[in-house]
Amino acid sequence: MIFVTGPLFAGKQEYIMEALGWDDAQFEASAVRDVQDLAAELNTEQLRALADTLAEKKVVIATEVGGGVVPIDPAQRQSREAAGRLACLLAERADTVIRVCCGLPRFLKGGETMMENRGAIKQTESDKAEQER
Amino acid sequence: MFTLVIGGSASGKSDYAERHVLSLKGDGPRIYIAAMEPFGEEAQARIARHHAMRRDRGFETIECYRNIGDVCLPEKSKVLLEDLGNLTANELFGADLPQADAYGNLNTEHIAADLSDRIAAGIERLLTKCSHLTIVTNEVFSGGKEYEGETLTYLRVLAALNRKLAARADLVVEVVCGLPEILKSTETGR
Numbered sequence: 001m002i003f004v005t006g007p008l009f010a011g012k013q014e015y016i017m018e019a020l021g022w023d024d025a026q027f028e029a030s031a032v033r034d035v036q037d038l039a040a041e042l043n044t045e046q047l048r049a050l051a052d053t054l055a056e057k058k059v060v061i062a063t064e065v066g067g068g069v070v071p072i073d074p075a076q077r078q079s080r081e082a083a084g085r086l087a088c089l090l091a092e093r094a095d096t097v098i099r100v101c102c103g104l105p106r107f108l109k110g111g112e113t114m115m116e117n118r119g120a121i122k123q124t125e126s127d128k129a130e131q132e133r
Numbered sequence: 134m135f136t137l138v139i140g141g142s143a144s145g146k147s148d149y150a151e152r153h154v155l156s157l158k159g160d161g162p163r164i165y166i167a168a169m170e171p172f173g174e175e176a177q178a179r180i181a182r183h184h185a186m187r188r189d190r191g192f193e194t195i196e197c198y199r200n201i202g203d204v205c206l207p208e209k210s211k212v213l214l215e216d217l218g219n220l221t222a223n224e225l226f227g228a229d230l231p232q233a234d235a236y237g238n239l240n241t242e243h244i245a246a247d248l249s250d251r252i253a254a255g256i257e258r259l260l261t262k263c264s265h266l267t268i269v270t271n272e273v274f275s276g277g278k279e280y281e282g283e284t285l286t287y288l289r290v291l292a293a294l295n296r297k298l299a300a301r302a303d304l305v306v307e308v309v310c311g312l313p314e315i316l317k318s319t320e321t322g323r
Binding site: 007008009010011036063064065066067068069071076080101102103104106 | 137139141272274275276277278279288289292293295296298299300305307314316317
């Protein structure tokens with residue numbers, strides 16, 4: 001499983017679809033996004049079970065939500081906390097962890113095979129550009 | 134050469150960007166474009182102090198709060214624009230933007246796409262007028278998703294600009310605790 005994390009509106013989905021050469025249908029079938037929203041009211045055991053289930057997907061995307069001031073509202077505080085813990089559990093289970101910032105990837109874990117794929121995709125693109133010229 | 138420097142507040146991004154511009158070769162003048170609109174005496178005093186400080190470091194300061202593509206620059210300038218968050222706020226909150234679509238619905242995605250295209254086009258024009266451009270931008274996207282209205286539009290515009298400019302830039306650096314992490318460098322092929 002590839003776990004993609006990063007700030008809000010950072011271009012996480014766009015990046016991973018481009019890197020893997022996926023269309024919308026492939027993304028729909030093999031990926032899940034905004035998983036931080038699934039964590040909200042879960043306890044430790046439930047978070048583990050959720051992480052195990054999500055790990056069966058090819059790609060899991062979460063938005064980082066823990067960077068601001070700790071919320072006063074207990075429910076918001078709890079859901080933010082759960083989102084962070086879920087992200088750690090997913091990173092443990094992932095072969096590859098990528099943080100996307102401004103649409104640019106940083107590999108936090110693994111990624112060797114993904115980089116090869118990406119290289120192949122880039123190659124095809126530059127070949128195409130070459131032919132058009 | 135086009136460089137984008139991103140970081141959270143007080144991350145050391147400005148200082149890094151300034152040192153980056155000082156390290157650039159070439160004999161053109163160093164120009165600092167300040168995008169923060171001065172409101173009140175305190176801000177004016179602070180800005181005057183910053184002007185003097187940057188003059189000592191060899192920067193001439195130009196104020197530009199919106200329509201960045203119209204700014205006049207000496208030839209071969211090495212430009213530092215600070216910062217994109219302020220420029221975006223000035224464009225978004227100071228301008229007469231369409232607030233609703235033909236059906237009277239708010240459509241923040243549409244407004245954000247339009248405005249980010251317009252600001253990006255201005256930056257594209259700025260790039261044609263100087264030899265080096267370094268832009269400081271803001272990482273304000275890790276504090277949750279519970280935004281609405283104008284704040285949400287603002288975040289969408291700034292995020293879209295960050296993505297567009299990062300794709301366009303030769304060098305993209307994220308600064309954390311004053312330390313640079315290279316996210317992209319066409320020089321090293323990263």
